[in-house]
Amino acid sequence: xxxxxxxxxxxxxxxxxxxxxxxxxxxxxxxxxxxxxxxxxxxxxxxxxxxxxxxxxxxxxxxxxxxxxxxxxxxxxxxxxxxxxxxxxxxxxxxxxxxxxxxxxxxxxxxxxxxxxxxxxxxxxxxxxxxxxxxxxxxxxxxxxxxxxxxxxxxxxxxxxxxxxxxxxxxxxxxxxxxxxxxxxxxxxxxxxxxxxxxxxxxxxxxxxxxxxxxxxxxxxxxxxxxxxxxxxxxxxxxxx
Amino acid sequence: xxxxxxxxxxxxxxxxxxxxxxxxxxxxxxxxxxxxxxxxxxxxxxxxxxxxxxxxxxxxxxxxxxxxxxxxxxxxxxxxxxxxxxxxxxxxxxxxxxxxxxxxxxxxxxxxxxxxxxxxxxxxxxxxxxxxxxxxxxxxxxxxxxxxxxxxxxxxxxxxxxxxxxxxxxxxxxxxxxxxxxxxxxxxxxxxxxxxxxxxxxxxxxxxxxxxxxxxxxxxxxxxxxxxxxxxxxxxxxxxx
DNA sequence: CTCGGCCATTGAGATTGACTCATAAATCCT
DNA sequence: AGGATTTATGAGTCAATCTCAATGGCCGAG
Numbered sequence: 196x197x198x199x200x201x202x203x204x205x206x207x208x209x210x211x212x213x214x215x216x217x218x219x220x221x222x223x224x225x226x227x228x229x230x231x232x233x234x235x236x237x238x239x240x241x242x243x244x245x246x247x248x249x250x251x252x253x254x255x256x257x258x259x260x261x262x263x264x265x266x267x268x269x270x271x272x273x274x275x276x277x278x279x280x281x282x283x284x285x286x287x288x289x290x291x292x293x294x295x296x297x298x299x300x301x302x303x304x305x306x307x308x309x310x311x312x313x314x315x316x317x318x319x320x321x322x323x324x325x326x327x328x329x330x331x332x333x334x335x336x337x338x339x340x341x342x343x344x345x346x347x348x349x350x351x352x353x354x355x356x357x358x359x360x361x362x363x364x365x366x367x368x369x370x371x372x373x374x375x376x377x378x379x380x381x382x383x384x385x386x387x388x389x390x391x392x393x394x395x396x397x398x399x400x401x402x403x404x405x406x407x408x409x410x411x412x413x414x415x416x417x418x419x420x421x422x423x424x425x426x427x428x429x430x431x432x433x434x435x436x
Numbered sequence: 437x438x439x440x441x442x443x444x445x446x447x448x449x450x451x452x453x454x455x456x457x458x459x460x461x462x463x464x465x466x467x468x469x470x471x472x473x474x475x476x477x478x479x480x481x482x483x484x485x486x487x488x489x490x491x492x493x494x495x496x497x498x499x500x501x502x503x504x505x506x507x508x509x510x511x512x513x514x515x516x517x518x519x520x521x522x523x524x525x526x527x528x529x530x531x532x533x534x535x536x537x538x539x540x541x542x543x544x545x546x547x548x549x550x551x552x553x554x555x556x557x558x559x560x561x562x563x564x565x566x567x568x569x570x571x572x573x574x575x576x577x578x579x580x581x582x583x584x585x586x587x588x589x590x591x592x593x594x595x596x597x598x599x600x601x602x603x604x605x606x607x608x609x610x611x612x613x614x615x616x617x618x619x620x621x622x623x624x625x626x627x628x629x630x631x632x633x634x635x636x637x638x639x640x641x642x643x644x645x646x647x648x649x650x651x652x653x654x655x656x657x658x659x660x661x662x663x664x665x666x667x668x669x670x671x672x673x674x675x676x677x
Numbered sequence: 678c679t680c681g682g683c684c685a686t687t688g689a690g691a692t693t694g695a696c697t698c699a700t701a702a703a704t705c706c707t
Numbered sequence: 708a709g710g711a712t713t714t715a716t717g718a719g720t721c722a723a724t725c726t727c728a729a730t731g732g733c734c735g736a737g
Contacts, residue, residue, distance in 0.1 A: 371607055386598075489686075
């Protein structure tokens with residue numbers, strides 16, 4: 196590369212950095228305002244003020260208020276994905292990882308519930324494309340899919356069911372549970388995760404299914420499983436603090 | 437009752453009927469308009485035109501556009517409740533009834549998906565009270581609760597889990613499944629219901645589940661419980677600090 | 678039948694808030 | 708330095724909800 200090229204790219208980079216810093220400022224301001232007042236309650240003028248710029252400038256970065264919300268939630272899913280991967284990484288085995296993911300998801304969904312609910316608003320926007328929502332969450336859902344696929348490959352999960360059915364049980368249950376927990380004074384998340392994992396254990400070829408219930412008491416394998424679950428919870432806790 | 441009373445109540449009744457007919461006309465018009473164009477796309481002026489009255493009149497019956505949507509969804513839940521009870525009635529046994537309810541719910545949710553999604557919008561409204569949403573759906577959810585309660589009373593369902601956890605699994609899974617099915621070319625609902633019922637069968641004391649088998653076991657069960665209790669103590673200790 | 682009080686109805690306008698655009702400022706390149 | 712180009716601004720436009728003073732019609736009393 197010639198010096199001229201370097202200069203130009205350097206200039207471009209700093210320029211780009213300025214713009215990106217501005218964009219980040221808008222996103223931060225918007226997230227605050229949206230979280231504080233909801234979508235209808237949020238005022239573009241207030242977001243501009245918080246971000247330290249004129250109202251018109253917002254529209255150079257985001258075409259509409261909906262686009263702005265879309266960007267905010269997209270950034271949120273991005274952060275969530277990175278954190279989920281980190282939460283899952285230290286665990287071995289499909290069920291331990293799924294449990295870790297369930298814990299993580301439930302906690303985070305509850306922590307940022309208003310923001311997540313806000314995301315559903317985009318579905319009512321005039322020119323809404325379902326594909327866009329999928330795209331935004333693709334990376335996040337891939338964490339779940341990866342775990343399940345690996346579990347199937349290693350024979351820890353029976354491949355008798357479509358993956359998307361497991362996904363719907365997993366995320367559907369957790370979202371509804373989050374709402375319930377928030378509504379009724381924020382009870383413990385542990386029992387919910389235990390229950391969900393208990394249900395999904397049906398797909399574990401080793402312990403699950405009707406065949407196992409043929410009378411044998413709690414065997415060592417099951418106790419080991421419970422130990423794994425307990426340790427997973429503790430590790431999750433440590434990682435969080 | 438005196439003739440005067442009769443006259444007055446008769447007058448009041450016809451008057452009331454007029455008002456209620458008017459209200460019903462508004463609700464019908466609003467449901468059409470909301471379904472056709474979404475909430476933001478719906479115009480109060482257009483709803484008034486469809487209902488055959490001036491725009492200002494709408495506001496004599498519903499204080500705001502949000503209130504109007506709220507009334508529309510409330511009416512929808514009412515109709516759904518009646519239909520659900522009818523769908524469940526011919527079946528005997530908790531699991532057969534739950535299966536019927538699952539089928540019914542999934543089909544109807546898919547049929548009126550846009551309207552149901554619209555209901556979530558109310559959560560972002562300025563003066564939203566979660567209790568109101570609960571109240572609207574109480575009768576509908578009571579159908580599920582009634583079946584489960586009866587199942588527990590008759591020993592068809594193990595009472596080892598909180599009812600609300602089952603509820604969240606049931607409705608959470610079905611809502612997510614509905615979305616998935618609608619997105620991917622409206623596949624069969626049967627397999628989804630089968631899968632869900634397969635999971636819930638864990639709580640059937642007759643076909644078995646992990647929780648049920650702890651009767652015959654030796655000390656292993658007790659050891660497992662002691663482990664769980666110890667972990668619970670540790671977790672509480674962590675939470676306190 | 679007619680008159681008067683009362684309530685429902687109306688739609689033009691007040692209000693609000695997202696979005697635009699002519700103008701100004703800043704930055705870049707030679 | 709100075710013109711060219713990109714970026715910023717906020718007063719103004721527009722569209723939609725909601726209000727209210729004025730209107731219309733129903734019903735009982737005289």
